[in-house]
Amino acid sequence: MLLPNVSDMDNLHEAPLLDLLRRRYMEDLIYTFTGDILISINPYKNIPLLYNFPDIGSLSKQENPTPHVYVTADGAYRALQSTGKCQSILVSGESGAGKTEAAKYIMRYLANISQSSKSSHVNGGGSVEQCVLQSNPLLEAFGNAKTIRNDNSRYADTERSYVTAVPRSTAQKDATSH
Numbered sequence: 001m002l003l004p005n006v007s008d009m010d011n012l013h014e015a016p017l018l019d020l021l022r023r024r025y026m027e028d029l030i031y032t033f034t035g036d037i038l039i040s041i042n043p044y045k046n047i048p049l050l051y052n053f054p055d056i057g058s059l060s061k062q063e064n065p066t067p068h069v070y071v072t073a074d075g076a077y078r079a080l081q082s083t084g085k086c087q088s089i090l091v092s093g094e095s096g097a098g099k100t101e102a103a104k105y106i107m108r109y110l111a112n113i114s115q116s117s118k119s120s121h122v123n124g125g126g127s128v129e130q131c132v133l134q135s136n137p138l139l140e141a142f143g144n145a146k147t148i149r150n151d152n153s154r155y156a157d158t159e160r161s162y163v164t165a166v167p168r169s170t171a172q173k174d175a176t177s178h
Contacts, residue, residue, distance in 0.1 A: 002020065002023055002024050002027060002029060003020060004029075004032065004033055004064070004066060004067050005032070005033040005034065005035070005067070006020065006032060006033065006034035006035075006039070007033070007034055007035050020032070021039065021041060024041075025041050025043070028043065028047045028050075029067075030042070030043050030047070030050075031066075031067035031068050031069065032067050033067045036075070038067060038068075038069065038071070038072045039067075040069065040093075040097075040098060040102055041098075042096065042097055042098035042101075051070075051105055051108075053070075053109070053112055054070060059071055059074040060074060060078050069102050069105045069106055069109070070105070070109045072089060072106070073089065073105075073106045073109040073110055073113075074109065074113065076088070076089050076110075077110060077113055077114065089106055091103050091106070111130075
């Protein structure tokens with residue numbers, strides 16, 4: 001069986017850990033938990049149905065959800081709703097690891113789950129959520145450089161999503177080059 005959580009392994013050493021991650025990757029299971037941390041391995045290919053939106057609220061009802069970036073986003077959203085305290089999701093990895101894609105899916109999930117109505121529009125140009133999500137390609141076009149390992153590298157950004165107790169989100173994107 002391909003364990004979904006590294007914490008459930010009997011032998012927590014490098015070789016068995018890497019073997020588990022390799023076997024999960026070969027089965028297109030690119031996400032693996034280690035406790036409440038999500039490990040993601042860039043598949044460098046499209047995996048059909050991987051990013052279909054689940055029914056809103058279904059993730060929080062699952063006792064042992066399948067590892068996925070949506071589970072991490074949902075956990076942060078639910079913690080915010082239950083505690084009222086700020087939450088953070090850190091997306092980290094080397095060049096080409098899939099950080100930008102992971103951040104996009106987190107933002108899409110948070111925008112989807114926190115959307116209260118179709119009436120939250122900015123100057124008739126679409127919802128705040130859509131404006132933020134659509135800003136990413138523009139920022140990437142002006143803020144990236146090609147490297148040996150990745151055509152789309154050397155760009156760091158901070159995304160802040162402000163979600164209140166009323167289920168509606170607003171967001172701000174700060175770009176910082178490094």
